[in-house]
Amino acid sequence: MFKRAGSCATFAVFLWASFVRGQQSEAIRGNVVDAVTKQPIAGATVLLMSSRQGVVTNEAGKFKLSATQPNDSLLIRFIGYRSERLALAEINRNHRIQLTPTSLLFHEVTVTAKRNAAVAADSPAPVELVTTDTPRLLTTHNVGETLTHMQSLLVKDYGGLSGIKTVSLRGASEGQVLVLQDGFRINNPQGGWVDLNLLPTLGVESVEVLRSGASAQYGSEAVGGIVHVRTLSPAAHFSPQAEYTVGNYGTGAARIKLSQRVGKISGVLAYGRLRTEGDYPTGLAAQPRLQNNHLNKQDFYARGDFAISERIGLSAFHQIVDSDREVAGSLSFPTSAAEQQDNNRMSAVRFTAQTGELFNFNVQGNLQHLEQDYTNPDPFFPSASRHTVDARELLLHNRSRLGVWDFLYGAEIAHFEVKSTDLENPQRDQRSAFVQAEWRWHRVRNNALMSLAITPALRYDHFSDSGNRTSPKISLVWKWERDFTLSWHASAGKSFRVPSMNDLFWPSSPYTAGNPNLRPEVGTQFDGGVLVQSANRAGNWQLALDVFHTQLENLISWIPDENFRFSPQNIARAKIAGLEPALTWRSLRDRVNVRLAYTKMRAIDDGDDAATQGKRLLYRPDHKFDATFSAQIFGGTWGATYQLVSRRFVRQDNSFSLPGYRLLDLFGSYRFDFTGGYQIYLAGAIRNLADKRIQVIEGYPIPGREFRMTLGVGR
Template sequence: MEIASVHHMRPGLPFGRPGLFHSRKENAMKALSRFFLWFMLAAVQGFAQSGAILSGRVIDQGTARPVSDAQVELAGTPRRVTTGRDGNFVFSGLGAGAYTLRISRVGYATTDAEVALQAEEEQILTVGIREVSYLLDPVTSTATRLQSRASEVSTSVTVVPAAVLEHRQAQDISDAMQEVPGIFIRPYGALGDVRTASIRGSSAGQVLVLMDGQRVNNTQSGEVDLTTLPTEGIDRIEIVRGGASALYGADAVGGVINVITKTRGASEGIAGDARVLSGSFGTREAEVKGNYSSGSTFSALSYRYLKSNGDYTFHPIPDSSAARANADFLSHALFGKERWSIDDGRALSFTGQYFFNEAGDPGTISYPNARARKQNRNILLGLAYDEELESVVRTLHVQSYYHNLLFNYDDPLAYVPISNYSHNIAAGGEVQAGLRFSDWNSLTGGYAYRWDHFSGNSLQGEYERGLHSAYVVDEIALRPSFMRGLHRIAIVPALRWDRFSDFGAQLSPKIGLVVNAGEAWLLSVKANYGRSFRAPTFNDLYWPRDSYTAGNPDLKPERATDFDAGAALEVPALAGIGASFTCFGNRVTDLILCQPGADGVWAPANVGRAEARGFEAGALLNPWKDLLMISWNYTHLDARNKSGGPDEYDKELPNRPADIHKAAIRTRHAGFSASVELLSVGLRYTTTSNDASLPSYHVYNALVGYNWELAHSRMEVTGEVLNLGDAEYQVMAGYPVPGREFRVSLSFGVGSAGGE
């Protein structure tokens, strides 16, 4: 063959003998032509070089779906590749002989396949790998903005699936997060009263809450009342602990709570559920939901009605009792979603939520409000387009959203009668792309714009804020071969730029490290260091000036530096044992605190500093899958004030318990389910000088249920006791929490109304 003859030419003499040509110019041109001909033929021959080809696809044994990001290697050789979205792999230029094909992927058992190749053979394989059930390794999309296993990301993340919300009969998302390590839920009373979250000692305004990746925190107060986020349509809740401004911008100082709604049904066809609940203190609930799922369409619609009288008994002083007055609550929640799969890799979805509640504001024990009333009306709309590609750009996400939040508060019996309303509107959009440059380097980047507008008499005017943001997170993942069982070492740098129209630009960097190892077990070692910030709110900046208080339009953002490091280990084959440990630290400067001016008027200023250090530890035992599962986690926190006078400096920050234990025992078998949960919270100081405190408390909750599976339907009855020991306690000073509470629910469903 002519190509073969080129292959055997002596590369050192490509031009022949120059003496054959009469002209030096002609000689040079012919020599150049021969060089290009030789180069092209050699390149073609290089592509067509002899050797066997081994290609194939890696699939999940249980679902037969392609497995992406699986490491495929020829054992004993340096040859290795990573599967793409379609699960495909290919090795070319192989010699004849026997090979061991080794496939590994976090969350799956390492699988070996023996292959014998003949010379010039092309062999195509399909290799199934078995998923290993790791309770500590769910899928998360919040930690890196792309879907990943929790063990593969550098941050500490917990995923609460929809099944937990249903099992706990959660009334709002705060009920579902009670067992998450590092998070402290602060209820200001009973059902319908304000509930906020603190992560690793943060304030409520330093926790960013998202709905399908978009900010819920309003610009007026910066905080989110978790009772205004019902559980309808939720697929899962992801909680990222630690600073995350490098990915999500302002207010992600303590962490991020991302509420993710469903995108498909549990099975194709029409499904529906109806549920009624009755409980103590006049609590009543009715819910109906349905969905339709096919190969290209998912439609979901649900409605929930919830009310409570809230007239529980408490003891304002020893040897006396009273019924909590003006603590009633009524809410309506409506959720709808439509998702269209344009083709295999493209989808368009629309999400709409409406929530309305009306409740009394009972006030504190010392200063009760007999007739104060409040109303919330929240409307959240979102439109998203998602596409998966096979080029360097692997994913494309385009989203727009609109939030309309209205709050009214009236207290006709106040010293100066109050009738306030606040109207917050937010609208924006985002474009995000995920790129993969090689098997070891992938990058996610995006641009977002948001516009916030406030109107209302609570701030006596109208204010607005524009925000431009750009972010990038790079994942450099090495797959070493020098140690069997060591799967992956990844370095994850991230950077975000935010430009606010009212106080300038902020730059938030972060770097993370994660090491994955294990075959029949799973080990992940993680570390992070970064910076984050909280933006001043409209209340901070523009509070109307009177004889006592005023805003400060010259405020700067609060700035924080944080780190964490830890490890998690799970061994499913050894009684499902799992354990985790993470230490963390956070230093905040320019804290916004109110202080008196020379004229005696209190106004916010960037004068505070604080430090928080601690650790989170957890253990899991799951010897017989659903038959028995025991979990426990413990958070120790030392959060201290590093500013102020001698009476306040180095004192513990108020409302931050030093110790929190959370434990649960669950069982499920043949339709029967039961669980017992424990929440133990240590002493909390209530003043900056630490001269007053609330005692520790210990709360037990118990639940038992039974469900019947019929031909095309199902029925379930559930009984629940909250605060089984009838403990009397306050989480926040002056706001008593209900004692023992009973709830009974009955549900009936057709089809498979679940989803993901």
């Protein structure tokens, strides 16, 4: 009896062992990439066909799952790409899985919102991306011109190619919008803002606009959002390019670019010159044409990359911008002989190393040198000033992945020196540290992917002249994907702007005085939105709807004391709320593109002054609408842009406003292809087709109908 029982037990153990062997799981690893660009695809769904369970790829396009059936197969899919079904044996032989794109929509990758690569459906805040090789931008010459049709962004244009160009984003002033160049802040600490006319498109590859407060990630000035300029990267092969642009009002520009890759080393060189008389009509009988508005500008850009290994790289660039322009002044106070020279230099180096899940290290440093000389030999009110700003910045951050957590943490050190005829050579030191932790949950069931990402972030900043500031933020993104993608995001946080050195250290005189006791301007933001993406026989669709609310406190205003001496004080408050619907449609072969974007905004004074309380803030339009259309016809790309901007108040008591305006522009480009990859291209644009007399800023008219034509050759 015991012998029979032992035999049964042995047989049971044998069956159990066989069952365990049959259920032993095998680790399957792979890397999903775009078949055309070879770039990783983040967020792709990887399903086991037998169980319909699966995972999603990480930001590097990689995945790992367990399979119990050796004969099983995987289904890999991502919206906008052709799905692939592969046997496990095929994946084990080749870990790289290539998906073929069916359209170009939805796959623009941005880095600003998360300080890491992300597509729109995974971004915790709306980000709009534009590349400078877009046909409608081939005749533009500065970053200010490229941003004109960005949603919720108003380019404050002081007049044509010669005029200053600053931006207001979601109702935030130019000093409350952070401008980055490859991650480095370029806001001038003396005034706090950036003249985008001094950022030529010659060395620019793309520009990202983040519409959300981001001081928890980037620190001061990121109240309304961020304009992030990405510099031109080297081409994968020998690529020369030369072009010349002509236009009315005495405009002419020449640009040359040369890019080459040899082994692990690649580089790009670019040089450009621009001149314009700027003598366009003003619409006034007393001054029919704008005078003293000539511009001569030249810029140089060089970049070199060294791929030390597949995971370790070194990159450096140097940029020079020299601008010599006449300053026309406003129509009310013209300056017939004023001149301004700007000489800007920027050098930067970056080292990156990716050696595993715990170590994805980035260290970068830069030097900036800005010079500005202004002279006005007016016989009654002569003036002259000289300003020099030197900035040094070091950034370090590392990304670590621990299970469902993704940590980003780092530090920044900066030093600023100002030498000015207006100030007493002040200096500023900045010390900052930040941490961001993303928790991600996902589930794949019944061919549908559901995911949730929650990201708290915290940053500490210390300024030697303005004290300390702690900025928290939390955001979440929920996404559902099957035949279409539905994404919902929301965030809440604090942002701030440190006082400019002009505000703090302006010399004391009988008429003006700085205030070294100023506190930073503070913003509290709540925003959210929904994004729907779909690809079907009718084309590729993207519908977005975002809302935002910002409460601003400690706003700095220059007010008079009892002796009528003006000084800055933290006295103002403001409330800004808005709605941002947008629709994008592209045909299946990307031959037709349509984008409609509208912003409804209410920006009001929330201070205690009865004369201005509840009034609209200056130069914040209630309505802005942008439409862009382009089509590939007869071998070329042709299109139009339309913009509507409502009135802007220019007095704090809202007693006077500039009228709203409508602008219609036309553009087109045509390319002739030759052997060896060479081509000749012709691009043209008609700006302000209706020849309207418009002032975006009071007293500073923009050009009427303007023609530009660019002829180029390249590879």
